Amino acid sequence: MVKRLSHALMVAGVVGAAVGLAASADAQEDPIRVGSFLAVTGPASFLGDPELKTLEMYIDRINGAGGLLGRPLELIHYDTGADANTARTFVKRLLDEDEVDVILGGSATGTTMAVIPLVERAEIPFVSFSGGVVVIDPVKPWVFKTPHTDRMACGKIFEDLQKRGLTKVGLISGTGGFGKSMHEQCVDVAPDYAIEIVADETYAPSDTDMVAQLTKIKNTEGLQAVVNPGFGQGPAIVTKNFTQLGFDVPLYESHGVASKKYIELAGEAAEGVRLPASALLVAERLPLDDPQRPVVVGYKTTYEAVHGPGSVSTFGGHAYDGLMMYKAAVEAAGTTEPAAVRDALESLSGFMGTAGRVTMSADDHMGLDLTAFRMLEIRDGDWVLVE
């Protein structure tokens, strides 16, 4: 009996103590609590890493300038490793345990979609940094997003192909969430631009060689251009293999590679590659009277002052936009009360972010149009605006 009891106590003690530890929470009322869940490790770490750095940096700056409505901001962040179930648990933690006033985050579409039911039920404003069009279409009352959608990226690329008189396209897509989603959107919008998909191949995000797939695409009759939806190191390998095989058609990358890192990884093979991206990458080359110039030059200079020249990426820019939109909404609402902030977010008009001019409405929770995207070409290891 004693033995039995001791076993019971041991099990109870271990589990009880463990849960108790997790339950310890401090409930300080004063600061505005900004919750965030980002993929700082895992296959999307190159999104989550600059996003977190940006949030940390700008929350410090806002606090240094007296905070928001006179209250300091407090960042509470959890790393999801791009895993949807981890994201769900952490968002519950943000909502129930940390009782945050807003959630900024969700590096990838998968983690964002997984938590949407939670924030919708909790009725807390949520600004996502993910690209998938499904996040805001159909519109969810409490969910907003900052980056352009993958659908727009396809549109922008096809628009450029049309201008060049090219119609027969080969797709080589990553099988990760980003590549898969953009692939679907591209196939879907292709007819609108009279584009014909003549070859359609995929690669896994951790693949080390895409020569086989590209060889098949290259041997496709009538091929006029290749488009590569994907992010991470995959597109750099595709680009190198593309050059190795001696294609004589242009290669288009997606907005998923919009950082100097891509040029560094792909090296000379990146010459002549085009991609749609926000103006952030070409901040200094924008005309002086471009209304977006102060914002993008400001963010770029600030970020690179801390993290080194050439370190800026559009991904960190999405986080900047999210934070600044929240700031603008709180200032407009004059309160952090969730419903008022949500309404203020929805009525943001003419907000200038790194992604472009944002005008939200009840049926558009992103508020960007195609003009916010710029077509860039890589020349001499740098971005050049194609107009």
Add this chain to the structure above:
Amino acid sequence: MPPVLVELLQFLFSGLASGAIYALVALGFALIYNASHIINFAQGEFVMLGGMVTWVLLSQGIDLPLAILGAVAVTMVAGLALEKLAIERARDANVVTLIIITVGAGIFLRGLTSVTLGKDLHALPAFSGNAPIDIAGATLMPQSLWILGVTAAIVVALHVFFHYTVVGKAILAASHNPLAARLVGINVNVVLLLSFGLSALLGAVAGILIAPITATHFEVGIMLGLKGFAAAILGGLGSGPGAIVGGLLLGVIESLGAGYISSDYKDAIAFVVILGVLFLMPRGLFGKRGTERV
């Protein structure tokens, strides 16, 4: 050559280049398995360390050859430390426990690297340029030649080491019959330490060779480790020739699978083939008892 053959040749080139890397990783698995019957799931992290440390040293302005030596040395230290601090202390544990220890070591090394060297992707420069070489209409990167060449050289060097040096023969003896080896005065602990050092070396070399092609990253070892393990099993655990054949075969299956069947399912195809082989040959291609081991 007819286009169909050129295409096949291209698939083979691409498969062999990836396969040679899998083979190097698989050899690392085989070495440690032979010395201790342990599957070292941190083998992929050796690959990662090789690439990452080379990049760090390069970025500090150190020349490529020196940086490579430095990276190999650092990785070997990590391998020796893993053996000395973890494996040796847990030698009485069973197989599954040891697997968990090496998995933990892998997670730790990834965490350590992400904290100290950051989470960015980094490219190494190709050893001898990026001008593709044309062979009968198919192309090959100079780096792929480096991979194939160095892999071949390592295989020869290992053969010489295990058959013509006292230390090598001692390791071989210890793996064949540990008790007898101990009786003739071979220190099994030292053999194990050596095997971890050698495995780390092989991993680091693989990581350095492939980094100019794929870029390197703190998590780059996860998939390469897994594929190396698959290759080692396919070839037959503990068999040197098995690891090499298994690795090359895995690379070629992937490449042909992507080229002729479905790029969506190329990894699945590879695993189906491995399962098929195991059902027919439960000890892999070369895993039969009495076969020469590395």
Add this chain to the structure above:
Amino acid sequence: MATIKPSGYSKHRKKQTYTRRLGTRATPMQMLFSERVGGMGALILVIACLPLLLSNNYQYDVAITMGINAIVVVGLNLLVGYAGQVSLGHAGFFALGAYASAILTTRYGLHGALALPAGALGVGVLAYLIARPILRLSGHYLAMATLGVGVIIHIVLDREAWLTGGPDGMYVPTIEVAGVPLYGGAIWYWIVAAVLILTVWLALNLIDSPIGRALRGLHGAEVAAEVAGVDTTHYKVMVFVISAVLASVAGSLSAHFSEFVTPDSASFFHSILFVTMVVFGGMASTFGALIGAALLTLLPQLLADFSGYEQMILGLIMMLVMIVMPRGLLPTLVGLARRRQREARS
């Protein structure tokens, strides 16, 4: 051809075999199993009292995830701990259960309460079909084969987007019972608790039955068991199927509870996590499995505040625990307690 052999150095082989035999014949854990009523009582007590400590949905979420993982791990422990067969692919079965529930309810309008057994049945049949050829393999070859099965399941779930929603996953509707939607931590806590108690009860009975004895025979000395007339393959297949079905049930519960499924639930790492839970708590110890599942579910939550250092600390803890307590937490602790008792007596 015993599958899990004491590995490491043959220098210690003799000693190992000796200690291991001692271990299987008279572990304190077996004493515990003989008192399975006591263990069950303890478990029910913990489950009944735990809600007193839970104050919000998040804490319930952690507790429920512990329970779901525990269901998988208790089943996996039958396979790994008792039958001595490693599986690095059980996350695949978990994910199949989750997707069966997700797909049958959303695309075919089946009620969740029917989708769960349907998924379990499907997974059971699949496990039965692959069990025979796979369980002919041993040791690391078996590990590889199960890993391969898990990877193939992961890839299929990831690629067949028309059915599974692809890499970004799919929503699972809230189950309604008599018009009441099953939502919220409190409800799911009791659902998962009930299934967990049932699972543990089944596992304990199985271990104490002739089948359990045959299983232990497998682990200890397969050849001897065979000679004694035990159809080892039959029992191995049975345990493989049981553990796969339990994983599938847990997957279904997880899908309905979290209302979302992604292919990542089939990932290699998820499989490794399950095995780690088994080994952490203590192989061949059902209550150890529960503790392993609870602690390793909680650990990432506790480490979340060490921003950036989580991985390092997690890896370090895994290594240290396994080095210091190679037999797992519960058997080591119980062993210590008994030794102290014995010392006190003498």
